[in-house]
Amino acid sequence: xxxxxxxxxxxxxxxxxxxxxxxxxxxxxxxxxxxxxxxxxxxxxxxxxxxxxxxxxxxxxxxxxxxxxxxxxxxxxxxxxxxxxxxxxxxxxxxxxxxxxxxxxxxxxxxx
Ligand code: FES
Numbered sequence: 001x002x003x004x005x006x007x008x009x010x011x012x013x014x015x016x017x018x019x020x021x022x023x024x025x026x027x028x029x030x031x032x033x034x035x036x037x038x039x040x041x042x043x044x045x046x047x048x049x050x051x052x053x054x055x056x057x058x059x060x061x062x063x064x065x066x067x068x069x070x071x072x073x074x075x076x077x078x079x080x081x082x083x084x085x086x087x088x089x090x091x092x093x094x095x096x097x098x099x100x101x102x103x104x105x106x107x108x109x110x111x112x
Pocket of ligand 1: 054055056057058059060061062063064065066075076077078
């Protein structure tokens, strides 16, 4: 069975190049069991190699992959991707280095 394609809106911001944050929308064929990190990896590998995110351990241990999924803080590697359109934001815009990469020295590890 073919997977349905959903629109994933991703907050984009590179303080060295952009004057203001924006959203880019990507069409992603989300498969059963995909995590948010799988979605970001698909976008990076298939659609837009300029998107920046971080997910070194992929097993919920390092807590470096925090993102907001429709406004709620989640670990991208353990949160299942919803089968609907959704929006991803960085955990905090205050410490944003680029896109979903943040300066972890400026934030706590709280996940709702
Ligand atoms: S990649 Fe380490 S907790 Fe998500």
